[in-house]
Amino acid sequence: MESTVITVRTGGRPSVVDLTGQAADFVAGRGDGLLHVFAPHATAGIAIIETGAGSDDDLLTALDDLLPTDDRWRHRHGSPGHGRDHVLPAFIAPYATLPVLGGRIALGTWQSVCLVDPNGDNPTRQVRFSFLAG
Incomplete structure (x- = not known):
């Protein structure tokens, strides 16, 4: 691997x-196999979604509706509502x-590989690409 x-x-x-592009560059010339994309963070996820036509903003809006940034969360360190960021990986896997x-x-015609990061407290993330040859 x-x-x-x-x-x-x-x-x-x-x-989002x-x-x-970065994932495509990583697998270019490697033949057949599997690409695994992993965000080693408790508050970020990886989504396959259309971008550039508003779907990325729609996703963030849907997350705000589903997981509001208010004081309902028991996990309370960081910015207000940060507890919801720790719930995100249950909905958007890392x-x-x-x-x-x-x-x-x-990928399908309109699909993109995206990092979804609702957590403004951490402005820099790591993402691991792994290729398993088939």
Whole structure:
């Protein structure tokens, strides 16, 4: 298995960051296999979603509706409502595994590999790409 870690700057606000290009560069020329994308963080996830047409903002809005940033959370350190960020991985897993065919990720037409980070307290994230040859 081959593996690398990239650093992703998410800034100080909730964000959806498209990692598709970086993931594609990692698997380029590797043949067939599986790409595993993993965010080793308690408050971030990996989503396969359309970006650029508003779906990324819609996802953040849906998360705000489902998991409000208010004082209901028992986990209370960090910014107000930060406890909801620790619940996020139960809804958006911190990993995704994707098929790679001929050195290309087999994504659908509008699909992108994205880091979902609602936690503005940590502006820099790590993401691990691993390739398992088939």
